[in-house]
Amino acid sequence: MSAQSQKNLQQYVLRLADNALIIGQRLSEWCGHAPALEEDIATANTALDLIGQARNWFAYASELDTDGRSEDQLALLRDERDYLNVLLVEQPNGDYGNTLMRQFIFDIWHFYLLEGLTRSADATISAIAEKSIKEVNYHVSRSSDLIIRLGNGTEESHGKLQEALNNLWRYSGELTLSDALDDEMLALGIGADLSGVERKFQAAITRGFHEASLVAPKIGYMQRGGKTGVHSESMGRLLAEMQVMQRSHPNLTW
Amino acid sequence: MYAQMVKATGKGVKTREQMDENERHFQDRIDNDIKIEAKDWMPEGYRKTLKRQISQHAHSEIVGQLPEGNWITRAPTLERKTILLAKVQDEAGHGLYLYCAAETLGISRDEMTEQLLSGKAKYSSIFNYPTLTWADMGAIGWLVDGAAIMNQVPLQYCSYGPYARAMVRICKEESFHQRQGFDIMNVLAKGSEAQKAMAQDALNRWWWPALMMFGPSDADSVHSAQSFAWNIKQNSNDELRQKFVDQTVPQAEFLGLNVPDSDLKWNDKKNGYDFGAINWDEFFAVIAGDGPCNKERLGARQKAWNDGAWFREALIVNAEKRAACKQAAE
Numbered sequence: 001m002s003a004q005s006q007k008n009l010q011q012y013v014l015r016l017a018d019n020a021l022i023i024g025q026r027l028s029e030w031c032g033h034a035p036a037l038e039e040d041i042a043t044a045n046t047a048l049d050l051i052g053q054a055r056n057w058f059a060y061a062s063e064l065d066t067d068g069r070s071e072d073q074l075a076l077l078r079d080e081r082d083y084l085n086v087l088l089v090e091q092p093n094g095d096y097g098n099t100l101m102r103q104f105i106f107d108i109w110h111f112y113l114l115e116g117l118t119r120s121a122d123a124t125i126s127a128i129a130e131k132s133i134k135e136v137n138y139h140v141s142r143s144s145d146l147i148i149r150l151g152n153g154t155e156e157s158h159g160k161l162q163e164a165l166n167n168l169w170r171y172s173g174e175l176t177l178s179d180a181l182d183d184e185m186l187a188l189g190i191g192a193d194l195s196g197v198e199r200k201f202q203a204a205i206t207r208g209f210h211e212a213s214l215v216a217p218k219i220g221y222m223q224r225g226g227k228t229g230v231h232s233e234s235m236g237r238l239l240a241e242m243q244v245m246q247r248s249h250p251n252l253t254w
Numbered sequence: 255m256y257a258q259m260v261k262a263t264g265k266g267v268k269t270r271e272q273m274d275e276n277e278r279h280f281q282d283r284i285d286n287d288i289k290i291e292a293k294d295w296m297p298e299g300y301r302k303t304l305k306r307q308i309s310q311h312a313h314s315e316i317v318g319q320l321p322e323g324n325w326i327t328r329a330p331t332l333e334r335k336t337i338l339l340a341k342v343q344d345e346a347g348h349g350l351y352l353y354c355a356a357e358t359l360g361i362s363r364d365e366m367t368e369q370l371l372s373g374k375a376k377y378s379s380i381f382n383y384p385t386l387t388w389a390d391m392g393a394i395g396w397l398v399d400g401a402a403i404m405n406q407v408p409l410q411y412c413s414y415g416p417y418a419r420a421m422v423r424i425c426k427e428e429s430f431h432q433r434q435g436f437d438i439m440n441v442l443a444k445g446s447e448a449q450k451a452m453a454q455d456a457l458n459r460w461w462w463p464a465l466m467m468f469g470p471s472d473a474d475s476v477h478s479a480q481s482f483a484w485n486i487k488q489n490s491n492d493e494l495r496q497k498f499v500d501q502t503v504p505q506a507e508f509l510g511l512n513v514p515d516s517d518l519k520w521n522d523k524k525n526g527y528d529f530g531a532i533n534w535d536e537f538f539a540v541i542a543g544d545g546p547c548n549k550e551r552l553g554a555r556q557k558a559w560n561d562g563a564w565f566r567e568a569l570i571v572n573a574e575k576r577a578a579c580k581q582a583a584e
Binding site (some may be wrong): 021028030031032033034035036041048055058072075095096154156160239246 | 316319320324326327328329330331332333334335336338339342343346350355363388438441442445446448449530538554557558559561562563564565566567568569571572573575
């Protein structure tokens with residue numbers, strides 16, 4: 001593999017790693033503060049799955065790293081512009097309805113993306129996708145179930161979810177927007193076909209919103225930038241918190 | 255302990271002669287190590303004391319998520335982050351088993367939650383101390399979970415079946431928690447000067463509060479006799495505290511850390527350590543609500559409960575709608 005191809009492959013893997021890590025980090029902020037004990041457990045469990053998946057992706061990204069950076073150096077010591085997650089996952093938790101809506105949109109997309117990646121020509125990617133999709137399948141059923149119940153619960157719960165959807169939907173476009181790196185990985189048989197993912201994602205999420213009595217707002221322009229490292233303002237604070245130990249005590253064993 | 259200063263009936267232990275037939279039969283079962291189950295007859299005092307004890311224990315698990323939850327987002331490595339998340343998740347799970355065990359005595363989880371949030375029910379004093387550095391995650395696992403195990407292991411054999419069985423599951427996980435805490439301390443103690451100092455500072459701050467977890471000294475422990483007779487308390491507070499000190503001091507030595515007690519000295523005669531006087535004024539102040547974090551801990555739980563009211567209500571309303579639909583379809 002040429003140095004450039006290796007770097008591109010690593011960038012592709014880092015996108016996957018960062019998505020799982022950053023949404024896992026956001027979810028773990030709920031620990032001890034969720035609206036019911038069962039939700040504390042389920043949210044921590046989902047965070048744990050996702051950070052576990054991130055670790056697998058980072059381990060692979062570390063293997064591909066020409067500077068020999070470790071899993072933790074990649075996960076916890078890059079600058080903000082080098083994080084490649086989509087904007088959706090870094091959005092602040094807001095209320096529990098907002099967190100669930102963010103999760104629902106993410107889970108559905110994540111599932112079809114991983115489904116595509118199980119067919120990757122890269123054996124490590126397909127193996128990690130295969131392992132992750134079992135967990136994500138459960139994430140989808142949990143978040144779908146809650147969205148449908150809350151959308152058809154009280155007027156207040158319906159209102160909160162509709163508001164969350166109105167806030168978050170503008171970040172959904174980036175999920176299936178291909179760029180040059182996606183095209184290159186697809187051409188090599190390594191990456192997922194995002195146009196196929198988009199069709200399945202749209203069909204499933206439309207069905208979900210319909211069942212939840214929710215309507216996705218019309219968005220003139222979908223936000224984008226995360227995949228190339230241009231993030232929202234809240235990302236800096238998330239990283240400041242997540243990186244504080246590595247930044248203030250570099251090069252130590254923990 | 256996780257259930258400190260649980261008030262028993264306060265009427266003193268009845269002699270066999272003072273007991274009526276039900277009470278004698280009940281006491282015989284306990285004395286013969288036959289478990290009491292939810293539907294069995296039991297004295298009102300037994301039921302009441304256990305409700306307090308188990309719910310206090312459950313509340314401690316729930317509030318106990320907060321001091322460690324404080325560091326999940328800042329854990330120094332991804333591996334540590336996942337271990338800590340799993341540990342805090344276990345604690346929420348322990349709370350769930352324990353609330354279920356208490357519910358078998360005829361009190362709902364909502365009622366227990368209401369008692370916690372109104373300040374009527376207590377939780378362990380230890381969780382009212384702040385977690386200031388990463389080393390506090392080590393100290394909590396090592397010392398706090400270590401102290402908890404001391405009294406939870408015998409509770410696996412207590413007289414009330416649902417409580418004893420919940421405790422079996424909990425103990426398995428607690429010993430993993432303690433090991434992960436010790437492992438954090440061990441890595442820090444072998445690390446840089448700054449890491450060693452962090453570990454020592456954590457031990458300094460957590461040592462005395464950990465000793466206070468066992469509750470007031472036996473001389474001041476007025477509620478114990480009845481709980482012993484009912485086999486829902488098996489060791490005295492001082493006995494467990496001594497056992498904890500004897501077990502933990504060599505571990506601190508192994509780590510190369512100093513236990514912050516100038517009176518700590520091996521005593522050949524009692525085959526255990528003598529240790530300094532505990533600041534009981536501090537303990538009673540923390541129990542009364544004046545610890546460093548009482549307001550924050552209870553405030554966080556109240557906020558979670560109040561902010562989540564719409565969520566819980568919506569799920570109930572949705573379940574009712576579904577049930578009505580199902581009925582209409584039949």
